Amino acid sequence: MVLDLFIRLGFVVGALVLVGLATIVGYERLRELREDWFARTLSIVPEIGLLAVVLLVNALAREFGPDLSWIIGLEITDPIYQLEGDFIVWVQSFASPPVTVYFSRMYVYGYAFLLVFPLLAYMALEDNRPLRTLVIAYASNYLLGLLFYLVVIAYGPRNLLPDTVEPLLYSTYPEYQNLTRQVNRNTNVFPSLHASLAATVVLLAWRTRDTYPRWLPVSAAIAASVVVSTMYLGIHWATDVVAGLVLAYVAVELAERVADRRGRRTPFADGLLERYG
Amino acid sequence: MGNVRNILGRDDPERVSLSIAALPADADPVSVRIANRLRSNLQAIGIETSIDLLSPDSFRVEVLVNHNFDVAIARHPGGTDPDFLYSTLHSRFAPESGWQNPYGFTNLELDEALLEQRQLSGEDRRTLIGEILQRTAQEQPFNPIAFPLDRRAYRMDRVGQVDGKAFDKGFDLYNLSTTRSLDRMTLSIRDPAATRNLNPLSVEFRQRGLVTGLLYDQLAVRTPSGVVPWLASRIDWSGSTASITLREAQWHDGETLTAEDVAFTYRYLSDTSMGDRETAIPAPRYRGRLGLVDTTDVTSIRSLDITFDADPTVANRALLIPILPRHVWRDRTDPAELAGIEWRDTFTEGLVTSNMPPVGSGPYQYVDHQRREFLRLERVDDHFIDSLELSHPVETPAGTLQFDAVPNDPTALEGISEGEFDLTLDPIAPDEDLESLEFGEIAVADPPTFYHVAYNIRNRPLSNTNFRRVVSRLVDKQHLSDVVFEGFARVASTPVADPAWVPEDLRWDDGDPEVPFFGEDGVLGAARAREALIEAGYRYDEEGVLLGRRS
Numbered sequence: 001m002v003l004d005l006f007i008r009l010g011f012v013v014g015a016l017v018l019v020g021l022a023t024i025v026g027y028e029r030l031r032e033l034r035e036d037w038f039a040r041t042l043s044i045v046p047e048i049g050l051l052a053v054v055l056l057v058n059a060l061a062r063e064f065g066p067d068l069s070w071i072i073g074l075e076i077t078d079p080i081y082q083l084e085g086d087f088i089v090w091v092q093s094f095a096s097p098p099v100t101v102y103f104s105r106m107y108v109y110g111y112a113f114l115l116v117f118p119l120l121a122y123m124a125l126e127d128n129r130p131l132r133t134l135v136i137a138y139a140s141n142y143l144l145g146l147l148f149y150l151v152v153i154a155y156g157p158r159n160l161l162p163d164t165v166e167p168l169l170y171s172t173y174p175e176y177q178n179l180t181r182q183v184n185r186n187t188n189v190f191p192s193l194h195a196s197l198a199a200t201v202v203l204l205a206w207r208t209r210d211t212y213p214r215w216l217p218v219s220a221a222i223a224a225s226v227v228v229s230t231m232y233l234g235i236h237w238a239t240d241v242v243a244g245l246v247l248a249y250v251a252v253e254l255a256e257r258v259a260d261r262r263g264r265r266t267p268f269a270d271g272l273l274e275r276y277g
Numbered sequence: 278m279g280n281v282r283n284i285l286g287r288d289d290p291e292r293v294s295l296s297i298a299a300l301p302a303d304a305d306p307v308s309v310r311i312a313n314r315l316r317s318n319l320q321a322i323g324i325e326t327s328i329d330l331l332s333p334d335s336f337r338v339e340v341l342v343n344h345n346f347d348v349a350i351a352r353h354p355g356g357t358d359p360d361f362l363y364s365t366l367h368s369r370f371a372p373e374s375g376w377q378n379p380y381g382f383t384n385l386e387l388d389e390a391l392l393e394q395r396q397l398s399g400e401d402r403r404t405l406i407g408e409i410l411q412r413t414a415q416e417q418p419f420n421p422i423a424f425p426l427d428r429r430a431y432r433m434d435r436v437g438q439v440d441g442k443a444f445d446k447g448f449d450l451y452n453l454s455t456t457r458s459l460d461r462m463t464l465s466i467r468d469p470a471a472t473r474n475l476n477p478l479s480v481e482f483r484q485r486g487l488v489t490g491l492l493y494d495q496l497a498v499r500t501p502s503g504v505v506p507w508l509a510s511r512i513d514w515s516g517s518t519a520s521i522t523l524r525e526a527q528w529h530d531g532e533t534l535t536a537e538d539v540a541f542t543y544r545y546l547s548d549t550s551m552g553d554r555e556t557a558i559p560a561p562r563y564r565g566r567l568g569l570v571d572t573t574d575v576t577s578i579r580s581l582d583i584t585f586d587a588d589p590t591v592a593n594r595a596l597l598i599p600i601l602p603r604h605v606w607r608d609r610t611d612p613a614e615l616a617g618i619e620w621r622d623t624f625t626e627g628l629v630t631s632n633m634p635p636v637g638s639g640p641y642q643y644v645d646h647q648r649r650e651f652l653r654l655e656r657v658d659d660h661f662i663d664s665l666e667l668s669h670p671v672e673t674p675a676g677t678l679q680f681d682a683v684p685n686d687p688t689a690l691e692g693i694s695e696g697e698f699d700l701t702l703d704p705i706a707p708d709e710d711l712e713s714l715e716f717g718e719i720a721v722a723d724p725p726t727f728y729h730v731a732y733n734i735r736n737r738p739l740s741n742t743n744f745r746r747v748v749s750r751l752v753d754k755q756h757l758s759d760v761v762f763e764g765f766a767r768v769a770s771t772p773v774a775d776p777a778w779v780p781e782d783l784r785w786d787d788g789d790p791e792v793p794f795f796g797e798d799g800v801l802g803a804a805r806a807r808e809a810l811i812e813a814g815y816r817y818d819e820e821g822v823l824l825g826r827r828s
Contacts, residue, residue, distance in 0.1 A: 063648065070335045077301075078328045155330050159301035162708070163310055170687050186303050186684065187332065 005176070009112060016113040017120060024214050029124040036126075043128050047135040054139040061146055069187070073153040076190065077160050080239045087238045088157040089164045091231050100168050103229035107169060108176060110222045110229075111194055114201050118219070121212060129259055130208050137200045137255035144247055145193050154190040158234040169233040192236040195244030196251065198223035203252045290816065290824040293738055294325035298340055298349040301330045303685040304467065306706045307728060308350045310761045311422065311752075314799070315350070315730065318751040321803040322810065323823040333468045337481040342374040344381065346733050348748070352425070354445070354485065355725040357499065359406045359773045360591050363391045364565025366409075366418065374623075375480045375561030381735040382418035395569070395587040402588075407780035410771045414783060414791040416742055420730040420749040423758050423766035424774050427704035427722045430693045430714060435459060436674075436700050441501075443724035444702060447490025447639065448498045451662075453674040453700075462675035465689040467703040469649045469682035476632035477599040478546070478560040486562075486599075487702070488680065491654060492529075492637035493599035496521060496539065502668050504593045508534075508600060508638070508661075514589050517571075519596075523579040524661045528602045529635075529642040536581040540573040541603040543583070549625040551610045558625050569595040605636050640673050652680040693717040707763040723767075725774035738825045743813035747806055749792040756799035 021030060033040070041048075115138075122131035158167040169176055205212065205219040227244075230236040236244075299312035312328050319326040329346070331339055340349045354376055355361065364370055368388050370377035387409060394405045431439050435454065442449040454462065466472075474482035477489040494508040506512050513520040526534040547567045548557035559567060569592050571584040585592035609627035634643040640662045641654040655677050665671050681698065683689045686709045692698035694715040704722075705711065711719050730752060732739045739745055758766045767774075770785045783790055795809070796802040807817070816824045 070332065075329060075331070077330045082327075155301045155303075159303055160309060160328065160330060161313065162302035162306045163313060167687075170685070186301065 009109065012109045013112045013116055016109070017117050020113075020117045020218075021120065021124075024212055024218070025121050025124045032126065033124045037123070040123055040128060040131075044132050044135060047132045047139075051135050051139045051142075054142045058142050058146055061150070069150050069153050073151055075153045077153075077155045080154060080190070080237045081157075081160055084238045086164070088231055088234060089161070091228075092166060092168070092234060095166065095168060095232070099232070100172050103225065103232045104169050104173055104176070106222065106225040107194070107229040107233055107235075111198065111226045114198055114219060114222050114226065118201055118204065118215070121215065122208070125211065130204065130211075133207075133252075133255045133259040134201075134204055136258050137204065137251045138197065140251035140254045141193065141196050141200055141247060144251060145191060145196065148191055148243075148247075149188045152190050153187050154237075154240070155187060156189040156235050156240075157237055159186060165234040167234050169235065189236055190240045191243030191247050192227075192230050192240040193244065194230045195227045195236070195241040196247040198226040199245050199248035200252055203248060292325060292818070293323075293823045293825040294327070295319060295347045295739075296327045296329050298329045298331055298336060298346040298351075300333060300336055300351075304333050305352070306708055307425070307761055308352075310708075311350045311728065311730070311757060314757070314761075315348070315748075315752060318801045318803075318806075319748070321801055322747075322751070322806045323817055323821045325822070333484075334470060334473075334481045337484075340731065341376065341379050341480050344379060344733060344735065346731075347736050347739060348733070349379075349731040351729065351731060352726050353419075353421075353729050353731075353772065355424075355727050355772060355774060357725050357775070358591070358594060359409075359775075359778050360395065360594060361565065362406075362409060362413070362772065363395065363568070365772070366413065367391050370564060373559075373561050373564060375564065377561055377564045380418040380732055382416070383734075384412070384416060387412055387416075395591045398588050398590050403778065406773070406778050407783070410773060410779060410783055414771060417732070417745040417749050417792060418734060419732060419772075420745075420752060420792065421769035421772045422728045422730065422752065422754050423762055423769050424723065424725070424727045425704070425707070425762060426765040426767070427724060428707075428711060428765060429701050429704055429720045429722070430690055430711060430717045431700040431720060432693065432696070432698075432716060433718045435462070439700065439718075439720035441722055442720070443722045443726075444487055445485040445724055445726070446499065447487055447492075448500060448671075449487070450491060450674055450678070451640075451671045452669075454672075459675035459699075461677040461679060462699045463679045463681055463697065464700050464702040465683045465692055465698045466680050467683055467685065467689065471680055472646050472650060472652045472682055473648050474631040474633065475635040475643065475652075476628075476630055477601075478549070478562055478628050479632075480561050480628075483562060488652065488654075489599060489635075489637075490639070491641040491678070492635050492639045492643065493601070494526065494534075494638045495597050495599060497593065497596035499597060500667065504596065505667055507665075508539075509596070512596070517587065517589060517592060518582055518584045519589075519592070520576075520582050521580060523581075525579075526638050526661060528604075528638050529657065530602075532602065532604060534600070534602070534638050535578050536575045537578075538603045539600055540575050540581055541607065542598065542601045543567070543570055543573050545601065545606055545627070546598060549610060549627045550612075551607070553610050554612070558623055558628070560628060563598045566595045566598055600638065602636050602638070641678060644677070649682055651682065654678045654680075690714060690717075707761070707765040721765075723774075727769050727772055727774070728766075729769075729772070738815075741813070744810070744815070746792055747809045747813065749789075750795045750809070751801060751806060752792075753794040753796065753799045753801075754789060755794075760799065 118134055122134055157165040202219050202223045205216045209216045227241055231238060297312045297316055300308040302309050316326045316328055339345045364377045366378060366382055368383035371381045390405055390409050394402050397405060438452055470482040471488040475489055477486060477493055496509045497504050498507040508523055509521045510524045511522045523536060528534055546560040546563050549560055550558045569585050569587045571586045574582045576582060606627055609630060611626050613624040613626050613629040640657055640660045642657050644653040644655050646652045656673050662671055686705050689701045732745050734740050754768045758768045768785050770789050771779050771783055773779060795806040818824055
């Protein structure tokens with residue numbers, strides 16, 4: 001059942017990526033990428049390694065983190081609610097079936113496309129700095145998000161307010177529950193990683209707007225939909241989203257600095273290139 | 278000067294604030310929905326209130342072990358026999374953990390009555406139980422709301438005889454398959470406790486003990502037709518002594534189960550340090566039942582005498598405890614060092630071990646597990662269950678029993694429709710629409726468990742009976758039963774499910790006989806409630822916030 005969903009996700013995102021490559025990246029860059037893809041991949045081996053390590057730590061923490069955070073963590077579901085009140089209820093007051101379909105698709109497919117596409121788009125550039133920055137920014141998001149998940153316990157709106165907040169995603173598409181539970185625990189809502197990663201992509205799209213002018217409005221529109229969807233679907237509080245946006249800003253700044261610290265190609269990658277390139 | 282000291286030396290009354298512990302909607306929507314309504318009514322009468330959402334095991338640690346709560350909305354396991362009131366309310370259990378008096382309630386007259394009812398039977402006992410219920414309703418150590426009707430979804434092509442079963446004991450899983458026996462039966466569980474811990478003594482991981490009930494045998498089991506011998510082949514009563522003969526049975530590691538194991542279990546559960554500490558460290562979960570046992574005396578390798586300090590009709594309950602292998606548990610007597618629970622020299626290893634993999638003697642043994650994902654058990658060959666002759670034959674439902682953790686009800690129902698699950702073991706929340714279920718039937722059970730508002734009487738101002746009574750009157754049970762339980766509940770005025778025990782004037786009669794709601798149809802008449810608090814001696818400040826002394 002879960003496998004079906006992943007396959008469907010793969011097809012949809014794959015199709016969107018193809019369209020994006022054709023319309024945003026363009027033939028010339030793809031041709032160059034075909035010739036140079038191996039060298040370009042090698043040039044970002046350290047960054048990919050970092051991301052892999054972070055994701056691995058993340059996976060382990062997901063297994064054991066919840067027990068730990070119940071011991072050391074701060075439970076802030078109700079304080080968040082006291083802070084923002086019934087904002088989510090207000091957002092959901094605009095709900096209608098077609099809107100729910102739109103935001104559910106954005107939450108699942110739009111989000112996945114938003115994260116995957118820039119990896120390929122930036123790989124199609126001769127300059128590997130945007131790609132390195134993107135990968136480091138992803139890793140920073142996960143790493144910083146993980147720290148929050150360890151020290152902060154927060155349930156989403158649908159868990160505190162079942163009377164007024166509809167779990168729209170899962171009442172419309174119960175099968176998605178299986179998909180997202182592979183990725184998230186229900187106590188990990190602060191900050192919203194959907195919001196932070198989506199915003200990260202847009203922030204970097206802004207910095208590469210001269211190269212990919214079309215990507216900026218497209219990514220901004222998708223990211224805005226993803227951010228709204230997390231609240232519309234009753235999964236995140238507005239507070240989680242704001243915290244996610246702050247996290248995105250910090251992650252991108254951090255990634256820029258780390259990316260600055262090393263030249264375009266590392267001696268390590270050059271060594272590999274000499275041998276295999 | 279004297280005046281100044283008089284004034285400065287006094288503490289100013291502070292604004293009263295309370296926190297309500299509840300479960301998140303994924304785990305139990307009823308709990309948090311009641312909590313939200315109670316919160317808004319408390320705020321309407323000037324009491325600052327917050328809600329603490331706790332995962333099921335954290336909830337049990339904070340409420341039942343650490344007693345770190347003001348008000349908690351939870352499902353109490355209840356009991357078929359009203360003797361459960363003894364461990365629920367007797368003051369001697371107030372310092373202990375588990376469903377033994379988590380409220381910290383103390384009342385000397387009730388203490389006496391709770392002990393006395395154990396020696397009685399028939400009409401005398403009924404009368405005394407009635408008085409106990411009356412007194413409890415007046416004192417409001419907790420406020421019973423409703424006995425929920427549990428709905429479960431199941432695959433009719435594979436599972437039968439589900440209706441009416443409470444699934445609060447291993448026995449309810451027997452005779453469940455429609456064909457003679459399935460290869461595998463998959464049950465969804467919403468509370469993943471059994472995928473993390475299989476210690477039958479654990480307070481924070483055991484709610485009903487259904488899974489451990491499959492792994493461990495008891496001397497007797499409760500069936501629809503009463504308590505019947507199980508691991509015991511015979512139980513002969515003479516006075517308050519039971520002579521027990523055991524069936525032939527083996528532990529899952531191949532050792533033989535003997536009367537020594539049984540005697541050990543009774544000793545161990547009443548003091549898990551086995552006399553190592555100055556004061557006994559009993560197993561909280563079976564505290565009330567163990568108190569019924571006076572002495573055990575092993576008479577041969579497969580027989581022993583147990584003398585009870587109670588009438589046999591009550592003493593039966595003491596036979597309903599899991600028998601543990603001496604060779605495994607006798608080493609679990611050291612004080613525990615653990616995280617998550619305030620360490621207070623009151624826990625031994627046996628109380629906190631995850632006990633995985635477990636060595637039991639029951640019809641099922643442990644095979645595999647993945648924390649928060651699944652637990653797999655398999656049938657034991659040549660367990661005495663195969664030759665057991667109760668009023669009807671008892672059959673294990675499948676060669677393999679798989680318990681799959683699901684994040685919430687929609688996923689469980691989806692699994693039923695997809696054929697992934699045979700039965701949703703944890704009941705489906707009342708707000709879930711089951712009409713649209715594609716495949717699968719719905720079974721309904723009426724267990725003795727009840728939802729209640731638990732008060733921590735150790736904390737001010739909940740230590741004040743009048744205050745508790747006012748808080749209880751902020752709850753519209755009828756409205757909750759209609760709206761939150763969607764009608765799948767019986768409104769409760771007492772904690773005892775069987776109306777035969779409840780005196781006439783305590784029965785629900787268009788309102789709670791003791792703590793009727795201040796208002797109508799769920800809408801609070803806040804002015805009346807405020808007046809009641811003022812009458813009870815409380816004051817409000819100029820902003821309408823309730824004042825009281827904390828600390």
